[in-house]
Amino acid sequence: MFSLQKKEFMDLNINGEKKSVVIRSADTLLDVLRNQLGLTGAKPSCKNGDCGACTVLIDGWPVKSCLMLAVEAVGHEITSIEGLKETAMQKTFIDCFAFQCGYCTSGFIMNCHGLSRIHPGADYGIIREWLQSNLCRCTGYEEITDAIKSVLDQNAALEQ
Amino acid sequence: METVGIGVSIPRKESPDKVTGLARYNTDFTSPGLLYAWMVTSIYAHANIKSINISDAIKISGVHAVITGDSYSLLCGPVIEDRPPLAKGKVRYFGEPVAVVVADSEEKAKEAAGKIMVEYEPLPVVNSIKGAIKKGSPLVHENLAFYKQVKPNEIFFKPGTNIVQHVKIRKGDLKKGWEQSEIVVEAEFSLPQSNHIAMEPRNVRAEIKGDGQVVINTSTQAPFDVQEMLAQYFNLDATRVIVHVPLVGGGFGGKTTAQLEIIAYLASKAVNGRPVKLIESREQDMTSSPCHLGLESKVKIGASRDGKIQAAQFTFIVDVGAYVDSGSKMTRAMAADCTGPYKIDNVRCDSYSVYTNHTYVTAFRGFGRLSYVFAIERTMEKLAFALGMDPLELRLINALKPGDTTPTLVGLNYSNIGNLSECLSRLKTLINWDEGVRTETGNYKVRSKGVSCLWKTSSSPPDATSGAIITINRDGTLNLNVGAVEIGPGTKTSLAQILAERLKMDANKIHVAMEVNTGVSPNHWKTVASMTNYMVGNAVLDAAEDLIHQILKIASIVLMCPPEVLEVGGGKVYMKEEPQISIDIKEIGNGYENPNGHSIGGQIIGRGNFIMHQLLPMDHATGRGRLGPAWAVGAQAVEVEFDTRNCTYKILKAATVIDAGKVLNPKCAKGVVMGGMCMGLGYGSREQNLYAQGGKRENPQLRTYHLMRFGENPEYIVDFVETPHVIGPYGMRGIAEHGIIGIPAALANALSVAAQVELNCTPLTPEVIWRTKKGESK
Ligand code: FES
Ligand code: FES
Numbered sequence: 001m002f003s004l005q006k007k008e009f010m011d012l013n014i015n016g017e018k019k020s021v022v023i024r025s026a027d028t029l030l031d032v033l034r035n036q037l038g039l040t041g042a043k044p045s046c047k048n049g050d051c052g053a054c055t056v057l058i059d060g061w062p063v064k065s066c067l068m069l070a071v072e073a074v075g076h077e078i079t080s081i082e083g084l085k086e087t088a089m090q091k092t093f094i095d096c097f098a099f100q101c102g103y104c105t106s107g108f109i110m111n112c113h114g115l116s117r118i119h120p121g122a123d124y125g126i127i128r129e130w131l132q133s134n135l136c137r138c139t140g141y142e143e144i145t146d147a148i149k150s151v152l153d154q155n156a157a158l159e160q
Numbered sequence: 161m162e163t164v165g166i167g168v169s170i171p172r173k174e175s176p177d178k179v180t181g182l183a184r185y186n187t188d189f190t191s192p193g194l195l196y197a198w199m200v201t202s203i204y205a206h207a208n209i210k211s212i213n214i215s216d217a218i219k220i221s222g223v224h225a226v227i228t229g230d231s232y233s234l235l236c237g238p239v240i241e242d243r244p245p246l247a248k249g250k251v252r253y254f255g256e257p258v259a260v261v262v263a264d265s266e267e268k269a270k271e272a273a274g275k276i277m278v279e280y281e282p283l284p285v286v287n288s289i290k291g292a293i294k295k296g297s298p299l300v301h302e303n304l305a306f307y308k309q310v311k312p313n314e315i316f317f318k319p320g321t322n323i324v325q326h327v328k329i330r331k332g333d334l335k336k337g338w339e340q341s342e343i344v345v346e347a348e349f350s351l352p353q354s355n356h357i358a359m360e361p362r363n364v365r366a367e368i369k370g371d372g373q374v375v376i377n378t379s380t381q382a383p384f385d386v387q388e389m390l391a392q393y394f395n396l397d398a399t400r401v402i403v404h405v406p407l408v409g410g411g412f413g414g415k416t417t418a419q420l421e422i423i424a425y426l427a428s429k430a431v432n433g434r435p436v437k438l439i440e441s442r443e444q445d446m447t448s449s450p451c452h453l454g455l456e457s458k459v460k461i462g463a464s465r466d467g468k469i470q471a472a473q474f475t476f477i478v479d480v481g482a483y484v485d486s487g488s489k490m491t492r493a494m495a496a497d498c499t500g501p502y503k504i505d506n507v508r509c510d511s512y513s514v515y516t517n518h519t520y521v522t523a524f525r526g527f528g529r530l531s532y533v534f535a536i537e538r539t540m541e542k543l544a545f546a547l548g549m550d551p552l553e554l555r556l557i558n559a560l561k562p563g564d565t566t567p568t569l570v571g572l573n574y575s576n577i578g579n580l581s582e583c584l585s586r587l588k589t590l591i592n593w594d595e596g597v598r599t600e601t602g603n604y605k606v607r608s609k610g611v612s613c614l615w616k617t618s619s620s621p622p623d624a625t626s627g628a629i630i631t632i633n634r635d636g637t638l639n640l641n642v643g644a645v646e647i648g649p650g651t652k653t654s655l656a657q658i659l660a661e662r663l664k665m666d667a668n669k670i671h672v673a674m675e676v677n678t679g680v681s682p683n684h685w686k687t688v689a690s691m692t693n694y695m696v697g698n699a700v701l702d703a704a705e706d707l708i709h710q711i712l713k714i715a716s717i718v719l720m721c722p723p724e725v726l727e728v729g730g731g732k733v734y735m736k737e738e739p740q741i742s743i744d745i746k747e748i749g750n751g752y753e754n755p756n757g758h759s760i761g762g763q764i765i766g767r768g769n770f771i772m773h774q775l776l777p778m779d780h781a782t783g784r785g786r787l788g789p790a791w792a793v794g795a796q797a798v799e800v801e802f803d804t805r806n807c808t809y810k811i812l813k814a815a816t817v818i819d820a821g822k823v824l825n826p827k828c829a830k831g832v833v834m835g836g837m838c839m840g841l842g843y844g845s846r847e848q849n850l851y852a853q854g855g856k857r858e859n860p861q862l863r864t865y866h867l868m869r870f871g872e873n874p875e876y877i878v879d880f881v882e883t884p885h886v887i888g889p890y891g892m893r894g895i896a897e898h899g900i901i902g903i904p905a906a907l908a909n910a911l912s913v914a915a916q917v918e919l920n921c922t923p924l925t926p927e928v929i930w931r932t933k934k935g936e937s938k
Binding site: 042047099 | 169181184359410647648827838862
């Protein structure tokens with residue numbers, strides 16, 4: 001019988017590594033990342049899909065990991081903030097002062113990073129549409145706007 | 161080594177951790193043998209608890225304990241002890257914690273919580289300020305008169321009513337003031353409760369060790385307060401309560417009071433001291449933990465024809481919710497600054513706190529100023545209109561200046577008040593005020609501007625104190641240890657900059673301990689009130705003097721000269737006259753070894769402290785007193801584009817000019833001000849706690865409680881005036897809260913001009929504007 005409580009072994013492909021986890025079908029990806037894999041960069045804030053603090057990339061696309069079951073992630077490439085190494089987005093977030101408390105930052109960076117890969121030439125309309133799914137309570141969003149625009153400009157300059 | 165001290169925008173020291181997911185917040189930690197707690201919260205706003213049946217819950221495997229209010233007899237509160245940590249006998253607000261389950265996992269705890277049967281007997285609900293003060297209103301606390309007051313003369317309640325605080329200001333001769341007034345305007349205002357919504361929900365881990373030591377890991381702005389409160393409530397030795405605070409994911413005042421820590425301690429106690437983790441869901445964070453106050457107010461201002469204000473009368477009634485917490489202090493702070501930053505010689509203010517069956521309140525960014533500033537700034541607008549005067553000009557005419565006095569009769573000088581006129585003049589240019597406040601741009605669209613002024617000082621206890629410890633490492637870098645929590649503004653970084661400036665060294669060579677541990681960190685009152693850089697900064701400077709003194713002592717022996725001829729800078733000690741004669745600090749910071757092996761000195765440890773001084777509690781009859789050391793003043797503006805057909809609008813620009821005394825880190829300072837402005841726009845335009853009939857919260861989720869989102873933010877204009885506060889480190893003033901204060905008022909002023917109707921409440925949704933235009937009240 002289908003059970004929410006039953007636990008099963010599964011393999012997750014996370015940050016380029018294969019990890020075996022024991023999970024219930026009811027476990028969210030967010031909880032599995034944080035509680036089983038020690039990847040605490042994705043943050044719980046609303047656990048309801050409203051804030052984006054838990055954003056990770058699934059096959060390159062930003063997804064709110066509080067809304068995804070861990071079992072749904074099986075067979076997909078999961079990238080959490082811990083999987084980003086010295087990316088332009090991370091560096092630019094520092095240079096632009098794009099955070100204060102930093103609690104929303106992993107989510108914003110994942111979303112921005114995904115955006116810069118999927119829409120390297122995104123205009124402000126697309127940026128706005130994508131980033132509206134993340135909340136920041138500390139900044140007034142200006143520095144985050146500066147950061148994403150600056151990375152997209154760097155990309156464009158590299159293209160030429 | 162070059163000097164990188166104050167005035168430089170160095171990124172926050174913890175930046176690399178914050179962009180890699182390695183910054184650890186309290187929820188990120190676990191510990192061996194950890195158990196999980198989950199709270200059962202009230203579904204009524206006011207009801208007697210007839211019974212709580214826990215028998216089904218306790219049977220679930222993996223459940224270790226269930227506690228309810230009946231398990232303990234304890235009342236808490238920083239001013240008056242009126243709040244049981246878990247409801248006892250009755251519930252007083254929707255979301256009030258009623259029981260706690262402790263289990264092996266959060267899932268188990270939640271499952272068991274769902275099986276706890278609470279039988280309620282609903283009571284009549286006090287669902288508004290008006291409802292709280294009307295004759296025959298039900299009482300939220302029948303036993304108000306019997307509660308313990310923590311300090312004498314902090315609270316003045318009316319027994320047999322819901323009025324729990326009354327603060328008075330009586331300045332000058334009001335009668336004379338009205339006689340001198342040729343124009344008198346009057347209005348009433350209404351602002352709802354709202355929420356802090358720090359992105360990190362409140363959470364805590366508690367453990368009681370074998371030897372009785374209590375270890376609390378929590379997300380708080382007030383670790384030393386949590387320590388003291390727990391010791392007091394449970395009769396513990398305070399030094400046996402250790403509170404750890406890592407980086408905090410936002411606070412905004414919401415994490416200044418001991419609440420969840422008390423419940424987690426009780427939960428741990430119920431399971432023989434095992435570590436217990438208690439995390440609030442977003443919904444609980446928004447309903448169970450304290451929120452931001454609501455306010456009803458009435459303002460009457462009289463002025464002579466030339467625009468000079470002659471008299472003013474204020475009535476503030478604060479919705480503190482079901483328990484007082486620091487609501488009574490905000491009620492007092494609002495009275496103390498009631499006039500706004502204007503010279504008014506004849507003033508009367510009555511500021512009340514009332515109990516309601518709403519979530520109780522605690523400190524919120526601005527400590528009450530946000531709300532009453534709305535009232536006074538809207539009334540100023542009305543006055544300008546009645547006088548036929550430019551609203552900005554009216555503010556300039558009345559701006560407080562050195563030589564004037566505040567409502568509590570504090571004498572002002574440039575050091576303690578700064579320069580509001582300069583802020584207003586700069587604002588005027590920055591927002592192009594002279595191009596006109598209302599322009600029809602065609603297509604039913606109107607562009608309009610509104611301005612406001614703000615001021616704020618702190619409301620700290622007269623003996624609030626801070627400490628700092630500096631140690632020198634073998635490589636010549638320094639460690640700085642302070643009791644201030646890093647909640648986001650970059651406090652630890654600015655403190656390193658203050659120290660670097662004094663030692664003429666590079667702030668990047670100063671390591672600041674990010675975690676606060678009450679067992680080893682020097683005390684700091686609380687990370688609140690925009691006072692941290694002021695208080696801790698002064699302690700750091702004091703510690704720097706101590707450090708320099710010790711460095712010079714050793715160096716004078718090594719360099720064979722009196723210490724007076726030496727100077728510290730660039731990581732060295734050198735002779736003032738001949739700087740090439742020097743020794744590196746790293747050679748002497750951990751003892752100096754002579755070539756023959758004989759050594760002197762040892763690790764140099766600088767210690768310093770700071771205590772508030774000259775503060776004076778307010779006199780109950782007149783309000784005379786001094787709550788904080790100095791004000792920071794500012795002027796703000798908002799520009800909107802309003803659609804006259806459907807009352808929707810876009811916020812185009814928001815501007816702030818603050819007298820910061822001295823800007824320590826320009827980009828951090830600008831960021832904090834913009835963040836405050838954004839929050840102020842959110843409060844002015846959409847945020848509110850919605851209480852349905854019966855006091856049930858209708859919008860305790862981020863899906864229904866709207867915040868400003870990316871792209872809804874306007875273009876920000878931020879500028880700083882620098883009039884030094886002579887006892888602030890390098891002249892600085894606290895400005896971390898100020899960005900929010902005048903923004904809702906400036907927004908309402910702009911929208912009132914655009915819609916050509918008086919908008920005296922928030923949130924200003926298109927519907928509210930439309931209804932007001934149609935003559936319906938909210
Ligand atoms: S925690 Fe996932 S969207 Fe808020
Ligand atoms: S930096 Fe604190 S929530 Fe965004």
